[in-house]
């Protein structure tokens with residue numbers, strides 16, 4: 029498998045420039061020169077995978093209550109752009125399927141973060157896996173499936189084994205090495221706050237790539253890149269800032 033990573037991965041599209049986890053965000057990320065984007069996939073009440081970060085509606089849309097209590101059709105009535113700026117009013121919460129089509133058309137590679145709501149870990153990973161197998165058999169070298177939830181990665185390993193997996197960790201305090209190895213992961217995705225040069229070297233020596241989130245400060249990005257991280261996941265136009 030020859031996967032071509034890029035140094036910068038647009039976080040939730042390009043979250044400083046456009047409403048997160050939206051198709052406009054992916055278009056703007058591509059126009060800004062990103063070749064990879066990260067986004068969060070969660071299930072609606074009727075088991076449709078959609079893009080959303082928070083378990084509850086409200087911060088990034090005009091909904092209320094849990095995402096998992098709304099059908100995909102109900103979620104589609106929400107405005108997912110006006111909160112970010114009047115120019116984005118009318119933006120809709122995209123389905124995973126719409127997102128795959130959009131990224132495919134834009135030539136964007138995808139870091140698909142499985143973001144299950146509580147109690148739906150296995151189901152979310154099963155459905156994401158089925159969508160990847162059905163819609164992306166030709167994109168196995170352009171997708172990394174990641175999750176903070178080891179159970180989700182275990183299901184992806186079993187149900188969508190052709191796709192690379194990334195082990196998300198907020199602290200790297202747990203036994204990331206054994207866990208990621210057991211899950212057959214390609215990469216480790218740590219919070220940049222817990223990284224230093226020695227840990228990056230240790231992760232590389234264990235055979236994993238390092239994609240770190242969410243790096244918005246150009247000086248911090250330059251340090252991390254200097255220490256050898258493979259990619260920084262960012263809300264910002266960091267490539268421009270570091271040029």
Ligand code: G3P
Pocket residue numbers: 039066068081141174196217241242261
């Ligand atoms: O995948 C990297 C990053 O998105 C993980 O954290 O909370 O922004 O989904 P979060």
Ligand code: MG
Pocket residue numbers: 066067068141
């Ligand atoms: Mg995410």
